[in-house]
Amino acid sequence: NAGVTQTPKFRVLKTGQSMTLLCAQDMNHEYMYWYRQDPGMGLRLIHYSVGEGTTAKGEVPDGYNVSRLKKQNFLLGLESAAPSQTSVYFCASSLIGGNTGELFFGEGSRLTVL
Amino acid sequence: GESVGLHLPTLSVQEGDNSIINCAYSNSASDYFIWYKQESGKGPQFIIDIRSNMDKRQGQRVTVLLNKTVKHLSLQIAATQPGDSAxxxxxxxxxxxxxxxxxxxxKLNVKP
Known part of the structure; x- marks a missing residue:
């Protein structure tokens, strides 16, 4: 069982370039999330989804877009990358909402914007 | 507790000792809390959770305490091991x- 898989694991972009991070989960989870983690800081929620076809903004959504066309996939897009978006990005999923317990995290995607 | 800026607070303990890690949460309306462990280069992993109608919950070698009056959580790890470094x-x-x-x-640093 793969759990939560993120691709790519590493990427270097130039300012202004675009890219998409893919998150795939094989646990049939309803909820999916994208977080970013900066050095010495906790995880900050970018966007999340409570089911296929739905997305919502988190704490730091500016500069990112997301899509959840299939239940198992949650895509995070950067249309015009900025150095401030250099970070480690984590995708997570959970079974259903409302005090049901843990988030299952991927291994992270390290993005550097030059 | 919470840190500001780029420097994580670090707790150094001797192997075999008990560890207590503290956390101040921000919102009195929060009703569910989870502790996660993150090893270097990996995603966070669930350790233990607690709901706001409880003051204490125990797991294997870990205990979480919740003080809603002061909005404070603590994670206690018994007999800390090198594998707990995270x-x-x-x-x-x-x-x-x-x-x-x-x-x-x-950051928990366990000294052998």
Whole structure:
């Protein structure tokens, strides 16, 4: 069982370039999330989804877009990358909402914007 | 507790000792809390959770204490082992939406 898989694991972009991070989960989870983690800081929620076809903004959504066309996939897009978006990005999923317990995290995607 | 800026608070303990990691959460309306462990280069992993109608919950070698009066959580690890070395985060779920907000973390360093 793969759990939560993120691709790519590493990427270097130039300012202004675009890219998409893919998150795939094989646990049939309803909820999916994208977080970013900066050095010495906790995880900050970018966007999340409570089911296929739905997305919502988190704490730091500016500069990112997301899509959840299939239940198992949650895509995070950067249309015009900025150095401030250099970070480690984590995708997570959970079974259903409302005090049901843990988030299952991927291994992270390290993005550097030059 | 919470840290500001780029430097994580670090707790250094001797192998075999007990560890206590603290976390101050932000919102009195939060009703569900989780502790996560993050090893270097990996994603966070669930350790233990607690709901706001409880003051204490125990797991295997870990205990979480919740003090709602002062909005404070603590994670106690008994007989700390080198494998416990990691960064520990508390996360709060506001209004039962399963949308978690994370603290900035505490680095636990276990000395052999």
């Amino acid at each position: 960064v520990y985060f508390c996360a709060e779920d506001l209004y039962n939406f399963n949308k978690f907000y994370f603290g900035s973390g505490t």
